[in-house]
Amino acid sequence: MSIFKGIVEIFKVFFRLGLKKTRTRFFIIFSLSPILLIILIKTLEMGGLLSRGSTAEFSANMISFLFFNFLIPIMAIFLGSGVIKEEVDDKTLCYLTSRPLSKMSILMGKFSAYFSIFFLVIATSICFLSLIANFNNLTNIHLYIEILGFNLAAFLSILAYSSVFMLVSTLFNRMILFSFLYVFGWENIVQYLPGTTQKLTIAHYVKSLLPFGTSQGSFLITQFEPTPKLWAVIILLVITGISLFFSGYLFNKKEYVL
Amino acid sequence: MSPVVEVDKLSKWYGNILGIVDVSLTIGAGIKGLLGPNGAGKSTFLKLITGQLKPNIGTVKIFGLPLPSNPQLLTRVGYCPEYDSYYREMTGFEFIYSLVKLSGYDSRESVDKANQALVEVGLEERAGDLIKHYSLGMRQRLRIAQSIAHHPDLLILDEPLKGVDPIWRNKIINIIKSYQQQGKTVIVSSHILHEIEAMTEDIILINQGKVFAEGDIHYIRDLIKSHPHKIYVKTEESRKMAGGLINREEVLSINFSDQGLMVETLDRDKLLDLIAQLIIEKNIEVKELTSPDDNLQAVFKYLTER
Structure with missing residues (x-):
C-alpha cells in the first residue's frame, strides 16, 4: 500500500475511533461550554444590563486566554502523546504494524485524524462564540476576518504544539510531565520577559497571529513584541515540519516491545 | 517446494536478556507447532517473523523475500498476538472491518470478509457490540478472526487457545486444520503440549531462546516418557x-x-x-x-x- 493510501486509510479508522473516545467527548463539552456563557452574557447585554460591545470584547478575550493559553496546549499534549503512546500502552500497535503499511503512514494518518477532530471542535467553538457575541453586528466584514484569523491561529497552534509533543513522546516514555512543564512553566514565564527570549516559545508565534484589535493584547501579555504575521506562520510551519519529520524517523527506527 | 519462512542465524536480545539465539529454520506449508515453556522465546520468534521486532543478528525471509524491505508481504500474513489487546471504543465488526481495510481491500470486500470471519468464530450475533463488553474467550476469538479475515497464506498464531472454552477450542483447532487442507502455512505457538498435539505432529521445541529440537511430536512424547x-x-x-x-x-x-x-x-x-x-x-x-x-x-x- 502506498504511503498516501496508507495515511488515508489510517485517517478514516482513527477519525471514527477518535470521535468515540471519552477524552474527545470531554474536550468537545469543555470547548463548547463557553458558548452557553456567551449566550448568557449576550442576553444580559441585549437586556441593557451590560454595556454595548462588552460581550464581543469578553468573547475575544476568552478565545485568546481560555483557548490559546489553556485549552489548545492541553489538547495538544494529549493529541501528540496519544498517537503512539496509546498504541503501545494498549498493545494495539501490532495490529497496525502487521498490515502492509509503512510506519510513516501509521503515524501521519493517526496524527491527522486526531488533529482534524480537535481542530474542528476548536474552530466550531470559535465561530459560534464570535457570531453570538457579535449577533447585532453580523454584517461587519471585519468580524469574519477576525474569525478567520482566530481559526488560522488555532490551526497552526494545534499543529505546532501537537507535532512537538508527538516528537517528545517518541523520544521519551514519560512525556506528559515534560509537556506540562513546558507549556505552563517555560512558556508562561518567558512570555512576560521582554526581548528575544519570548521567541523561544511556540506561544509567542501563535500570539503574533491573533487578531489583536481589541484590548485582549494587554489583557494577556505585557511587553509583547510580536513577530510579523508571515514570519510567525512560516516559523510555526517549520516547527511542525521538523517535528513531524523526526517523529516519523524515530518511530520508524525505534522498536516497541509490547 | 520453496519454504514459506526462512530464518538464518536469527538472534534477538533485549538489553542483557536473550530472546532468541542463533535460530536457523525453514518452514513450509502445513501446520508447524512452536512448543516451549513460558519465556522460552516463542513470542519473540513470532514477532521477528512478522516484522514486529528487528533481529540483532540474522535474516528473515517470507515467501522468499526479506521482510523489512518488502512490507507488502504482510498482505499475505495473518498475525494473532498473545496479549488481550483491542480498541476499546470499537465494535467487533468495526475492529475486523478496519483491519481488513488496512490490509488493502476495498470497502465492499472488507465488509464481506469481516462478516465471514465473524461467522467463522461465532461472533456474528455480537458483531455490533463494543469489544470491551466481550468476555475473554470472545476477545480471543475476535483476535483470531482479525488474523484470518483476509485469508492469509501464512497464519501466525501466538497462544491462540488461551482463554477459549472447550467447545470453541475444538472449533478453532478445526479452523487451523482447514488452513493446512488448503495448502497454506500455519505457525502456532503454545506452552501446552496437548494443545499443539491436537493441531499438528510437526513441532519445533524451543527453550531459553534456542531451538531444542525440530520434527515429529512423538519425539517429545518419548522425551517426556524418559x-x-x-x-x-x-x-x-x-x-x-x-x-x-x-x-x-x-x-x-x-x-x-x-x-x-x-x-x-x-x-x-x-x-x-x-x-x-x-x-x-x-x-x-x-x-x-x-x-x-x-x-x-x-x-x-x-x-x-x-
Missing part, C-alpha cells in the same frame, strides 16, 4: 505407603517429607496404579496425590541438565 516424574503422596501413613512401594521396579526413589512422601518414577501411569492398589489393599488414607513437575518446563529442565 523423564523421571515426581509424585507427591500426602498421607499420615507415609511409612506404610513406603513399605508397599519399596523395591518395586516402577519406583526410582522415595523421599519422606513433613506430611507425606515424594516418589520418583519413570512410568507415572504404572506408579499411580500401584498407589491405588496399595490404598485399597493396605487401607491407607491418602489426602492428596499430585504430580508437581508434570509440565514442559520440568521436561526442559531435566533435558538441559542431563
Whole structure:
C-alpha cells in the first residue's frame, strides 16, 4: 500500500475511533461550554444590563486566554502523546504494524485524524462564540476576518504544539510531565520577559497571529513584541515540519516491545 | 517446494536478556507447532517473523523475500498476538472491518470478509457490540478472526487457545486444520503440549531462546516418557505407603517429607496404579496425590541438565 493510501486509510479508522473516545467527548463539552456563557452574557447585554460591545470584547478575550493559553496546549499534549503512546500502552500497535503499511503512514494518518477532530471542535467553538457575541453586528466584514484569523491561529497552534509533543513522546516514555512543564512553566514565564527570549516559545508565534484589535493584547501579555504575521506562520510551519519529520524517523527506527 | 519462512542465524536480545539465539529454520506449508515453556522465546520468534521486532543478528525471509524491505508481504500474513489487546471504543465488526481495510481491500470486500470471519468464530450475533463488553474467550476469538479475515497464506498464531472454552477450542483447532487442507502455512505457538498435539505432529521445541529440537511430536512424547516424574503422596501413613512401594521396579526413589512422601518414577501411569492398589489393599488414607513437575518446563529442565 502506498504511503498516501496508507495515511488515508489510517485517517478514516482513527477519525471514527477518535470521535468515540471519552477524552474527545470531554474536550468537545469543555470547548463548547463557553458558548452557553456567551449566550448568557449576550442576553444580559441585549437586556441593557451590560454595556454595548462588552460581550464581543469578553468573547475575544476568552478565545485568546481560555483557548490559546489553556485549552489548545492541553489538547495538544494529549493529541501528540496519544498517537503512539496509546498504541503501545494498549498493545494495539501490532495490529497496525502487521498490515502492509509503512510506519510513516501509521503515524501521519493517526496524527491527522486526531488533529482534524480537535481542530474542528476548536474552530466550531470559535465561530459560534464570535457570531453570538457579535449577533447585532453580523454584517461587519471585519468580524469574519477576525474569525478567520482566530481559526488560522488555532490551526497552526494545534499543529505546532501537537507535532512537538508527538516528537517528545517518541523520544521519551514519560512525556506528559515534560509537556506540562513546558507549556505552563517555560512558556508562561518567558512570555512576560521582554526581548528575544519570548521567541523561544511556540506561544509567542501563535500570539503574533491573533487578531489583536481589541484590548485582549494587554489583557494577556505585557511587553509583547510580536513577530510579523508571515514570519510567525512560516516559523510555526517549520516547527511542525521538523517535528513531524523526526517523529516519523524515530518511530520508524525505534522498536516497541509490547 | 520453496519454504514459506526462512530464518538464518536469527538472534534477538533485549538489553542483557536473550530472546532468541542463533535460530536457523525453514518452514513450509502445513501446520508447524512452536512448543516451549513460558519465556522460552516463542513470542519473540513470532514477532521477528512478522516484522514486529528487528533481529540483532540474522535474516528473515517470507515467501522468499526479506521482510523489512518488502512490507507488502504482510498482505499475505495473518498475525494473532498473545496479549488481550483491542480498541476499546470499537465494535467487533468495526475492529475486523478496519483491519481488513488496512490490509488493502476495498470497502465492499472488507465488509464481506469481516462478516465471514465473524461467522467463522461465532461472533456474528455480537458483531455490533463494543469489544470491551466481550468476555475473554470472545476477545480471543475476535483476535483470531482479525488474523484470518483476509485469508492469509501464512497464519501466525501466538497462544491462540488461551482463554477459549472447550467447545470453541475444538472449533478453532478445526479452523487451523482447514488452513493446512488448503495448502497454506500455519505457525502456532503454545506452552501446552496437548494443545499443539491436537493441531499438528510437526513441532519445533524451543527453550531459553534456542531451538531444542525440530520434527515429529512423538519425539517429545518419548522425551517426556524418559523423564523421571515426581509424585507427591500426602498421607499420615507415609511409612506404610513406603513399605508397599519399596523395591518395586516402577519406583526410582522415595523421599519422606513433613506430611507425606515424594516418589520418583519413570512410568507415572504404572506408579499411580500401584498407589491405588496399595490404598485399597493396605487401607491407607491418602489426602492428596499430585504430580508437581508434570509440565514442559520440568521436561526442559531435566533435558538441559542431563
